[in-house]
Amino acid sequence: MSDTSINLDELRQRIDQLDSDILNLISERASCAQQVAHVKLAEDKDAVFYRPEREAQVLRRIMALNKGPLDSEEMARLFREIMSACLALEQPVKVAYLGPEGTFTQQAALKHFGESAVSLPMAAIDEVFREVEAGAVHYGVVPVENSTEGVVNHTLDTFMDSSIKICGEVVLRIHHHLLVSETTRRDKVSRIYSHPQSFAQCRKWLDAHYPHAERVPVSSNAEAAKLVKTEWHSAAIAGDMAAKLYGLDHIAEKIEDSPDNSTRFLIIGNQDVPMAGEDKTSIVVAMRNQPGTLHALLEPFHRHQIDLTRLETRPSRTGVWNYVFFIDFKGHRDEPKVAAVLEEVQLRAADLRVLGSYPIGVL
Numbered sequence: 001m002s003d004t005s006i007n008l009d010e011l012r013q014r015i016d017q018l019d020s021d022i023l024n025l026i027s028e029r030a031s032c033a034q035q036v037a038h039v040k041l042a043e044d045k046d047a048v049f050y051r052p053e054r055e056a057q058v059l060r061r062i063m064a065l066n067k068g069p070l071d072s073e074e075m076a077r078l079f080r081e082i083m084s085a086c087l088a089l090e091q092p093v094k095v096a097y098l099g100p101e102g103t104f105t106q107q108a109a110l111k112h113f114g115e116s117a118v119s120l121p122m123a124a125i126d127e128v129f130r131e132v133e134a135g136a137v138h139y140g141v142v143p144v145e146n147s148t149e150g151v152v153n154h155t156l157d158t159f160m161d162s163s164i165k166i167c168g169e170v171v172l173r174i175h176h177h178l179l180v181s182e183t184t185r186r187d188k189v190s191r192i193y194s195h196p197q198s199f200a201q202c203r204k205w206l207d208a209h210y211p212h213a214e215r216v217p218v219s220s221n222a223e224a225a226k227l228v229k230t231e232w233h234s235a236a237i238a239g240d241m242a243a244k245l246y247g248l249d250h251i252a253e254k255i256e257d258s259p260d261n262s263t264r265f266l267i268i269g270n271q272d273v274p275m276a277g278e279d280k281t282s283i284v285v286a287m288r289n290q291p292g293t294l295h296a297l298l299e300p301f302h303r304h305q306i307d308l309t310r311l312e313t314r315p316s317r318t319g320v321w322n323y324v325f326f327i328d329f330k331g332h333r334d335e336p337k338v339a340a341v342l343e344e345v346q347l348r349a350a351d352l353r354v355l356g357s358y359p360i361g362v363l
């Protein structure tokens with residue numbers, strides 16, 4: 001035997017030993033999670049098992065402790081899955097998402113909750129809200145803004161008619177690919193299916209490479225991928241999940257015009273989330289139509305040095321108030337300076353609702 005093979009054997013023995021240790025440690029951790037479930041149930045028979053603030057703290061701590069050689073995000077992803085499996089022992093978490101299967105929203109749901117969550121596709125954003133409100137699922141995942149295309153108005157509008165709370169956020173890098181089936185005549189592609197937002201995100205690439213192909217908007221990227229299976233002259237723009245689900249090949253990868261194209265998704269539920277340490281708060285405010293309204297609304301944030309991360313205006317649907325503002329800012333509603341700002345804004349507004357304070361997305 002050569003030196004290299006002796007070393008390989010030794011290394012593999014070492015890996016076997018380490019795997020046994022990791023196995024025992026994960027099992028011990030899982031038993032701890034089971035005990036946590038008993039403690040929670042003893043305290044409250046309607047106990048909430050999923051704790052977004054604790055999960056964010058666990059992942060941030062792991063990232064801070066990590067010394068490599070695996071990078072911190074990779075390590076956090078491994079722990080994400082361990083925690084997901086531990087939570088499933090406490091209670092299998094059911095999550096509704098804007099479907100169909102294979103959409104970026106499903107990818108976001110699995111990124112946030114891990115693969116042990118049960119994810120259920122819904123046909124529309126309102127349905128996701130309804131399922132959560134009715135208690136048919138524990139949580140919901142809906143898109144809220146894209147770095148290229150801006151806000152998803154429908155999601156914001158649905159908050160106006162709902163008492164649902166925001167429990168978390170997850171940001172997903174969006175990579176679009178041009179996909180075909182094995183029967184597609186690749187040199188004869190004359191029609192491309194995709195979601196209107198995806199067309200918008202790949203506009204320049206399409207103008208340069210497929211200026212004459214018909215662009216057919218459909219309800220989701222996954223729907224586009226499904227249609228391509230049956231048409232020899234068509235292609236779809238969709239992501240990896242849809243490509244895998246429908247067994248499609250890539251003609252071109254990462255065709256999005258902006259290299260840091262990403263979408264932010266909200267985790268919606270029925271619980272108030274305690275402080276995690278690095279939090280965000282989302283509010284919706286109705287203001288009277290008077291001069292200086294926007295200044296009056298934003299001035300307290302400036303004075304208390306609170307970082308705004310997003311401000312959207314939507315037409316009010318009641319007709320009584322003209323402006324409705326959706327505001328996201330850094331901090332948790334239980335922090336004194338945030339509480340002070342909320343109190344001041346409340347006095348100046350016609351209506352104020354805190355949609356939720358929740359951990360800033362970790363992964």
Ligand SMILES: O=C(O)C(=O)C[C@]1(C(=O)O)C=C[C@@H](O)C=C1
Nearest residue numbers: 036049050051054055083086087
């Ligand atoms: O700390 C808890 O409350 C747990 O239930 C344990 C645990 C974990 O595995 O670390 C599991 C699920 C929760 O969402 C948060 C953390």
